[in-house]
Amino acid sequence: VSDVLSKSATAAEIARAVAGGKVKATAVVDAALKRIEAAEATVNAFTDIVAERARKRAAEIDSGLHCGPLAGVPFAVKNLFDIAGLPTRAGSKINLDGPIAERDGALVRRLEAAGAILVGGLNMGEYAYDFTGENAHYGPSRNPHDPTRMTGGSSGGSGAAVASGEVPLALGSDTNGSIRVPSSLCGLFGLKPTYGRLSRAGSFPFVDAFDHLGPMARSTADLALSFDAMQGWDADDPVCTDRPAEPTCARLSEGIDGLRIAIAGDYFARGAEPEAFEAVATVAKALRATKTVVLPQAAVARSAAYVITAIEGAQLHLPRLKTRAQDYDPDTRERFMAGALLPGSWYVKAQRFRRLYRVNVLKLFEEVDVILAPATPCTAPKLGQVMMKLAGAEMPVRANLGLFTQPISFIGLPVVAVPTRQAGALPIGVQVIARPYNEQAALRVAAHLEKQGVCAATPA
């Protein structure tokens, strides 16, 4: 067990030590704040640090006021989550002139109810329309494994904060891959739950049809711990499921017996660098998965996800684009403007196709429980890199880092991104995909891979 005051401590280790009286929550929080102070010049993960609030909360925990499965665990949230007393930046400059949040976002409240301690808000790509983690207003979040490289985005600060060891746990959002892409490039475990599973109340939206929130951490157990603490119906998010919570922690160590695991072929087996497929092969071998399945029309799914994103996102921002265009990040502004000019018929067709694709993909889950696919087509590109080579073809970085994540979030399937790493190389992730509401299966697979030593969040 690592020293719970060190940067390698997991949320589970900290909570055990705090609950067992072996360490004070105040000491844990002070250590985290010191690490943040030391690492920020390199990783640029935080935009807001709520030190006073965190210390007060920690003192309350030490005096026995709060307890729970995450007692004393410091965490931070992508700055599209409401934090009481702060404007909800959502990566923008414009929102600084917007309302000050009166209370924390729903998931922040649930994590704190479980004993966790919020230490701050994290950098992100502007308005979440991003796969790079770059931001013209606040600077890019930088990859702790190589600070000249991207974290991936848009939950870039979440990736940087957890991979650098500033905090053991962060929340991100994932519309088309914004949890899974930075998890892959930063070498972390990330959970994008089923669409509607976790409340989005008190977070700044991007594309209602695809917006998901979820945790990023350095172990599967931490994903499960936080996921379980955040589950449950919330009247404030009309999309939030009223299914009862299905706790995952207890069954995490059950292994993979009884789970039918397949590899995604066709679309998910081409158009990327060799390391993406090697990562899938490594994970598949460890799971003894040999069967290949084809998600029918995945390329169309990616196309439709793009169309819905462009049009819904643009519609949300149109009033601001009309009056404050100059205050947008140059890397999002013209994409939002272009989205506002796309035909409505494209949008409706994309939504109609979505239903068909869902039916066809769910049929696959009659034969398999888990599907493996690459998380990103390559390891972390250089900061500022605009084009990249994928399977010999020059492609724009921004649009293509989410090539493999988009067709999955399109129909809201739960995914755990698991990290792999070859000696001497940068980390790269694999998507462990399950049927709707079966986060349990994906988490069990991730826990098994971690136990086998196949997947690990390696120190930065």
Next chain:
Amino acid sequence: MADDKPDIARWVDEGAKAIGLPIAPEHRDKVILNVERSLMIAAPLLAIELDDELTPGPVFRP
């Protein structure tokens, strides 16, 4: 057929007028580029046919 290609610059200029979106001259080229990219990425969706009976999966519950 080259003639079938839309004039995207005109699409952007007229579309922006229609929805009352001012586009500054220094932003215009990148908007045009992004509409071009959108056309390319949307192509697989636009190429398929869907049955009339296929309606979207609604989330809204009254």
